Amino acid sequence: MKVLALCGSLRSGSLNAAVLRSAADLFVEPWEITIEPDLGRLPFFNADVEENDLPEIVAELRARLGASDGLLIATPEYAHGTSGVLKNALEWLVGGGEMADKPVALVSASPAVTGGDRARAWLTETLTVMGANVLPDGLRIPQATRKVTDGRLADEPTLAALRHLLDDLAQAVTRAREESDAFAS
Numbered sequence: 001m002k003v004l005a006l007c008g009s010l011r012s013g014s015l016n017a018a019v020l021r022s023a024a025d026l027f028v029e030p031w032e033i034t035i036e037p038d039l040g041r042l043p044f045f046n047a048d049v050e051e052n053d054l055p056e057i058v059a060e061l062r063a064r065l066g067a068s069d070g071l072l073i074a075t076p077e078y079a080h081g082t083s084g085v086l087k088n089a090l091e092w093l094v095g096g097g098e099m100a101d102k103p104v105a106l107v108s109a110s111p112a113v114t115g116g117d118r119a120r121a122w123l124t125e126t127l128t129v130m131g132a133n134v135l136p137d138g139l140r141i142p143q144a145t146r147k148v149t150d151g152r153l154a155d156e157p158t159l160a161a162l163r164h165l166l167d168d169l170a171q172a173v174t175r176a177r178e179e180s181d182a183f184a185s
């Protein structure tokens with residue numbers, strides 16, 4: 001059972017990257033998580049390039065998404081939306097179609113008390129139009145600077161909530177598998 005994790009922040013001290021590292025710590029077999037190393041290496045989306053000469057880095061990302069059973073996205077909130085980095089990645093992923101029916105769990109960490117709610121709402125809309133199965137209850141992490149130490153979540157209630165989100169994602173993946181097995185037989 002493979003989960004791909006995308007981080008919308010490129011900052012070395014990113015709170016959202018810290019959340020993904022903590023999520024990776026929580027994964028146990030048969031689950032495996034791959035944190036996509038650096039969405040900042042993707043070129044800006046260009047439909048001409050997509051049509052004529054798809055960059056290898058994009059093809060690889062699409063393949064990793066296609067091979068994953070679920071997706072975990074951690075987004076910062078910038079100007080009441082998600083980051084350009086994440087939006088750019090999603091634009092490249094529209095054309096591949098790998099997002100269809102993919103169970104997706106969303107988390108947002110922000111220093112603000114609003115916890116990145118608007119970025120998650122924004123992402124939910126984009127992912128839904130791409131055909132993803134976005135879990136209704138994502139995770140907001142407000143005042144996240146107080147909850148991260150040494151690049152990991154260090155706040156027990158938030159870690160418990162993250163564990164709960166990952167359980168929800170696991171259940172959605174299992175349901176999707178059962179439905180696809182039933183359809184195939």
Ligand SMILES: Cc1cc2nc3c(=O)[nH]c(=O)nc-3n(C[C@H](O)[C@H](O)[C@H](O)COP(=O)(O)O)c2cc1C
Pocket residue numbers: 009010011013014015016017075076077078079080081109110111112114115116
């Ligand atoms: C240009 C810019 C715009 C921001 N806009 C918002 C915002 O609208 N809402 C919010 O909660 N935080 C906002 N922030 C604060 C970010 O949430 C904060 O920098 C956060 O730590 C970024 O995520 P990261 O730690 O994963 O890099 C903004 C920060 C920057 C630099």
